[in-house]
């Protein structure tokens with residue numbers, strides 16, 4: 017292709033990308049109604065940046081890469097949840113439900129045949145809210161936010177008709193935080209959208225987006241005109257117990273004036289629960305509001321308490337999701353996107369189609385093996401599916417694929433920076449990785465930009481006013497190449513940029529300054545290390561407590577052998593892949609420099625051991641032999657909740673070995689090393 021032809025094609029494609037991005041922005045920012053997934057949106061922007069880099073003369077003033085509108089955010093105050101707002105693990109099949117029941121019993125050291133009651137109720141497709149009552153009076157209302165800190169929407173929630181401003185009945189605790197789902201029912205949604213259209217505004221895409229948009233109005237008098245409703249189903253902080261079972265607690269909510277879901281029932285095991293699930297599935301269309309599954313919960317609250325939580329979800333509950341919604345459309349093209357870890361991901365560009373109330377125009381194809389399994393090509397008619405918030409997927413090609421050669425290959429050079437893109441071989445298994453990755457690390461603009469966007473994202477440094485657009489612009493200008501640079505920005509220069517002014521530059525400065533002190537787990541998660549999500553970052557922070565200690569230990573574990581390595585992989589809940597990825601990341605010279613630069617700019621606050629007043633806080637304990645009162649999992653979870661570190665092997669670092677009958681080599685080693693040993697009963701007495 018001659019340069020001229022390439023340029024003409026690029027010009028067309030750039031115009032197309034600008035149109036798509038602007039349309040998506042409008043929906044996202046003004047209507048709380050995203051028309052595509054974040055990943056698909058990111059792919060469009062990345063492609064535009066790459067094309068503009070290749071053909072700089074085609075950059076126009078109206079390109080979304082050239083202007084920065086500060087995103088509307090921080091409009092509500094923040095409320096820290098005294099009890100975290102958790103999410104739920106998912107079950108998709110009957111077998112998953114049976115496994116859940118068995119897992120619960122195993123954890124409690126109960127026989128699989130032991131009777132146990134579970135509640136089942138619809139999973140409402142709205143947004144969760146926490147309502148705090150003091151002496152019966154509604155004092156605050158918050159959104160879930162990231163589960164730890166939500167937005168203060170008290171004034172807006174106060175306008176919702178079926179949320180009591182004063183509790184009725186009697187017997188509520190002084191402090192009572194009722195949690196549940198804010199939603200809009202189907203009939204109200206139709207009426208409300210008709211009014212939107214009449215007023216010349218765009219219709220909301222589905223009731224959930226309408227509910228979110230309505231609740232997050234800056235002016236509560238607008239919220240008051242919206243038909244929001246609330247179902248109460250759980251609770252946060254309470255100053256005194258409210259019930260002995262889930263069923264009773266919800267019945268009390270109803271007595272105190274809340275609407276609770278009439279479909280909630282009590283069951284005695286998986287067969288009944290699954291039958292109820294199918295019943296609700298049949299009623300689904302006629303319920304009058306959107307639901308996306310059924311939630312099962314252990315009924316006995318004392319057992320819920322013993323079961324506790326893993327990372328962000330309770331062990332005592334699970335969401336049984338309805339099957340994904342499917343649709344048929346045309347796959348127009350296969351594009352390639354480069355992610356934070358350098359992974360090249362093929363993205364299917366689709367003729368836009370509505371699936372379950374959302375317009376889908378992109379779907380993931382995962383990797384080249386998946387494309388070859390599907391034998392899919394541009395121009396094919398394909399079946400796609402969308403499940404909840406998950407990125408839509410291509411399921412199959414409709415029509416004949418026989419005789420198609422399996423020859424699709426991702427580019428062997430990164431489409432953004434041109435470096436080699438390879439599929440690594442796993443040293444241990446000898447298997448070739450399914451993912452092809454750009455080998456250029458942070459020198460690849462796509463990886464650097466994605467890494468920076470992750471760094472400032474909500475669950476990481478959470479810097480208001482520093483979104484994708486600003487990161488791209490600052491990167492392109494050469495101001496922000498790595499995280500540390502964010503803390504060295506020149507606000508005088510920024511205030512003169514188009515789309516910025518002195519106020520937004522000053523706002524950005526204070527948002528960035530507010531993050532010069534940062535929690536250990538957030539800082540670690542922000543680095544975007546493969547396999548180190550929020551859950552693992554939390555585990556690592558609680559294990560090492562100080563950043564400096566972690567760094568020293570990770571350097572000492574460089575070779576993946578020795579005491580420090582053993583100590584790291586003994587962290588309960590961390591796999592070896594995550595441990596390896598963490599150690600390798602911290603021992604890579606390019607990363608070492610990046611981290612040192614960052615640490616020169618920010619102060620990482622030490623993590624707290626979960627409970628410092630327990631006698632085992634900070635101690636390393638090992639369980640061995642048969643435990644008689646608790647399952648191994650419950651004993652571990654209890655020790656961890658008291659601030660102990662539970663390890664799988666005995667070493668000089670072990671403080672206590674709890675040995676049940678049948679203990680062998682671990683007990684022997686502990687005795688040799690002079691480690692304190694206890695029986696299960698002695699341990700229980702010790703922790704009180």
Ligand code: IVH
Pocket residue numbers: 102103104137138139140141142143144160196197249250311330333335
């Ligand atoms: S219980 C600790 N019950 O689903 C468990 N959640 O995927 C707290 N949700 O954030 C949740 N209907 O917003 C529970 N009947 C129900 C629910 C429900 C909808 C939402 C809730 C939660 C999300 C988790």
